[in-house]
Amino acid sequence: MHRQLFLMIGTVLALGVVPAQADDVAAGETLYAESCVSCHGSAGRGMASFPALTGRSADYIVERLEQYRAGERVGSNTGLMAPHAAELSDDEIANLSAYISEEFQ
Amino acid sequence: MIRHITTVSLGAFVASAMIHGVAMAEDSEADIPSLSYETVLSDLSDPWDMAFLPDETMFFTEKCSGLSVRLPSGDVNALLGMEDTEGYSTTADDLFCYGQAGMNGVTIDPEFEENRFVYVYSASNLETPHTNRVIRLTVNDDFTDVSDRVDIIEDIPYKQEDSDHPFGDAGAHNGGRIRFNPGDGHVYVTTGDNHNGEIPQDPTSLGGKVLRVDRDGEAAPDNNEGGDFDPRIFTYGHRNVQGIAFHPDTHEAFVAEHGPWHSDEVKALTAGGNAGWDPRPNVGDRGDCPDDYCGYMPNQMEGMDPEERRAFMPMTDLERFPDAIQPAWDNDGLSQGMSSAVFLTGSQWKDWDGRLAVGFLGIGFGDTAEGHRVDVLDIADDALSVEVTTMDLPVPAGRFRSVVQGPDGNLYVARDEGEIYRIIPE
Structure with a gap:
């Protein structure tokens, strides 16, 4: 899935479009749709064993994603989250966090 | 042998297109229905299961909310x-x-017209450790309330404490589907292993089992061979069964079951049978485990190769349990969260009638790919192999928790995200 995202970004770059910047909500929305929506839902409400993201601050999301990326055990879903976080850049974490905190109040 | 027609190979002779939400299929060999859909309910909270009366009255559960009913008029009454x-x-x-854990399955008594009974499966804290229960309710005449609660099964185990496992929080692996078998009139209850x-x-434990009881919770006759077995146990050695359906002609029970990072399974049940799941440490050449x-x-x-996982911790351990119930299908060795199952019936389903x-x-x-989908299985007569077709669903992909055929012949599908869809074959 992430590979597809990189391919897409590569295509965008090849077309000369300005790349996404940190805190880019639109870029975060794209990444969320790729990697997060199937468990956390389109409204960020969570479902089944997957927690809601509503009401979370950008700092909270950044901190959690950085923990997962660093290989820290955060909770019982770490095994699922860690592979997703492992490939995220600092900018992508910032974009995702900006989208989640703004969209899911 | 597993004969698997994948969506890719199917594409060789099926031309599909989405036109205004209608999936059109053309096929020179198979007669497969085109599918369209309507959204029946949305903005629900984890809809878990549905059950229908002949007039299309639909009872439904939401995992953290409770039991409601949608009347043929479209009005919804919140009941319990x-x-x-x-x-x-x-x-x-x-x-x-x-x-x-929460409120899971719902089913309607075959004699509802006379007794007004519906049943739900839910976690309850009346006891500690808490338990899962099968609860019988009486619906009033105008479908606005329920009363006369009777907990016909009180002692299905619930996972009380967190543990060191994936999804290791308390409340894991409850099973939770309940269905009446029109063949024998008994209610079948699927449960889970609680990690x-x-x-x-x-x-002696009702977890990791399929139970078979009457409307009062009494054991059906001839469930198992007796001895130490609780008489309510129909089959044992299950992991987390969330799907059960009965063959439209033979009434044979088939379950659909989550696999452990490998091997979701569909299998036909036999009374007293062992499904072959035994995750104890220090057995089967395994040592200590978390x-x-x-x-x-x-x-x-x-992540690791599912085949290596299967060799280490088989879903159906035929080496240790040679007489265990063999699966008809193991999802090609993958686990993608197999949930509920239902036999499609009626000519509107064309070649899928009876599948x-x-x-x-x-x-x-x-x-492993996420695999949000609904598959259609043509199960061999000996229930040891299948042919698989993936539905070209017209609805958004998602976590498909429940599939139920309505009295109108359509397929009703619940998505965890909050919708119940009506899938219409043409």
Whole structure:
């Protein structure tokens, strides 16, 4: 899935479009749709064993994603989250966090 | 042998297109229905199951809210709320949700016209450790309330404490589907292993089992061979069964069951049978395991080859249990969150008439694709192989928790995200 995202970004770059910047909500929305929506839902409400993201601050999301990326055990879903976080850049974490905190109040 | 027609190979002779939400299929060999859809309900909270009366009255559960009913007019009445809910005619404060647990399955008594009974499966804190229960309710004449609660089964185990496993929070692996078999008139109850190594093969525990009881919760005759077995146990050695359906001609019971990072399984049940799941430590050439449960080993927190997992911790251990019930299908060795199942019936389903529809929650781990979908299985007469077709669903992909055929012949599909769809074959 992430590979597809990189391919897409590569295509965008090849077309000369300005790349996404940190805190880019639109870029975060794209990444969320790729990697997060199937468990956390389109409204960020969570479902089944997957927690809601509503009401979370950008700092909270950044901190959690950085923990997962660093290989820290955060909770019982770490095994699922860690592979997703492992490939995220600092900018992508910032974009995702900006989208989640703004969209899911 | 597993004969699997994938969506890719099917594409060789099926031309599909989405036109205004209608999936059109053309096929020179198979006569497969075109599918369109309507959204029946949305903005629900984890809809878990549905059950229909002949006039299309639909009872449905939401995992953390409770039981409601949608009338043929489209009006919805909230009947039995769980703790901390508002707006329900009746509230039961002992019914709670946590993690995977909550209010799960719902079914209607075959003699509803006379007795007005509906049944739900729910976690309850009336006892500690808490339990899962099968609860019988009486619906009033105008479908606005329920009364006369009777807990016909009180002692299905609930996972009380967190453990060191994936999804290891309390409340894991409850099973939770309940269905009446029109062949024998009994209600079948599917349960889960609670991440507890001992439960599935324990003849006295109701976890990791399929139970078969009457409307009062009394054991059906001839469930098992007796001895130490609880007489309510129909089959044992299960992991987490969320799907059960009965063959439209033979009434044989088939279950659909989550696999442990590998091997979701569909299998035909026989009374007293062992489904072959035994996640205890220090058996089957396995050593110690985290919190005495080997279900996700040998590498429970990271992706690895599902075949290696299967060799270490088989879903159906035919080496240790040669007489175990063999699966008709193991999802090609993958686990993608197989959930509920129902046999499609009626000529509107064309070649799919009599085939088993199986819903997947979808979960990607390691190199396994998420796999949100509904598959249609043509099960061989000996229930040891299948042909698989993936529905070209017109609805958004998602975690398909429940599939139920309505009295109108359409397929009703619940998505965890909050919708119940009506899938219409043409």
